[in-house]
Amino acid sequence: PHTTPKISFLECSIYIVYDKNLGTIGVLVEKQLDPKKYKKWNDDCGAVDGQNPFENRAGYDMMHAPLDAFAESDEESEDDSSENDCSDDKVDDDEVFTVADIPQAFSHFTYTYTKRKLLVCDLQGVLSTTTPPLFELTDPVIHFMSRRKMKSIFGRTDRGYKGRNDFFRTHKCSPLCRMINRRWIRKVGEHQRSSHLDDLEEQISNVAF
Numbered sequence: 506p507h508t509t510p511k512i513s514f515l516e517c518s519i520y521i522v523y524d525k526n527l528g529t530i531g532v533l534v535e536k537q538l539d540p541k542k543y544k545k546w547n548d549d550c551g552a553v554d555g556q557n558p559f560e561n562r563a564g565y566d567m568m569h570a571p572l573d574a575f576a577e578s579d580e581e582s583e584d585d586s587s588e589n590d591c592s593d594d595k596v597d598d599d600e601v602f603t604v605a606d607i608p609q610a611f612s613h614f615t616y617t618y619t620k621r622k623l624l625v626c627d628l629q630g631v632l633s634t635t636t637p638p639l640f641e642l643t644d645p646v647i648h649f650m651s652r653r654k655m656k657s658i659f660g661r662t663d664r665g666y667k668g669r670n671d672f673f674r675t676h677k678c679s680p681l682c683r684m685i686n687r688r689w690i691r692k693v694g695e696h697q698r699s700s701h702l703d704d705l706e707e708q709i710s711n712v713a714f
């Protein structure tokens with residue numbers, strides 16, 4: 506457990522700067538991650554175990570090392586919602602997952618936890634070897650399932666339902682996905698899980714562009 510990496514996203518700021526040639530521009534500023542260790546952990550359509558976008562491959566020995574196995578005694582039935590969920594996938598019962606499973610399970614978690622309103626993917630960044638280890642991620646893609654058919658709520662990379670479908674077409678649930686679902690998501694009230702997103706579309710449609 507204390508060896509299981511956590512997921513974090515970099516804090517970022519927007520600096521408004523004046524440039525002699527460009528005039529007033531906004532610049533997104535965040536901590537620089539080590540380019541030698543930078544990699545994609547999943548892409549915006551669910552591909553796994555990313556290729557390093559940089560030439561220099563970081564050799565993650567940890568990558569496929571099994572983490573502490575969890576004893577799973579709880580025999581609750583599978584996720585009750587099966588639309589675009591991976592609950593039909595048969596998962597090995599050995600309850601072992603790898604470091605590479607963590608970003609995949611996180612993406613799946615964001616979808617289930619928000620009651621299928623959004624999916625965070627295209628996870629990229631660095632796995633730091635601090636204690637405990639930490640995924641420092643940046644520049645994710647968020648696909649938002651707009652009931653009002655609004656597009657690009659989270660920017661131009663938001664492909665909504667299509668992005669979601671692409672993700673689940675290739676996503677294979679690991680035991681970690683099931684553990685998160687059983688042990689955590691179900692214990693949080695339905696309302697708490699997505700109420701902060703309920704008015705999002707309305708708020709956005711009220712913004713004058």
Ligand SMILES: [Zn+2]
Nearest residue numbers: 591613678682
């Ligand atoms: Zn999954």
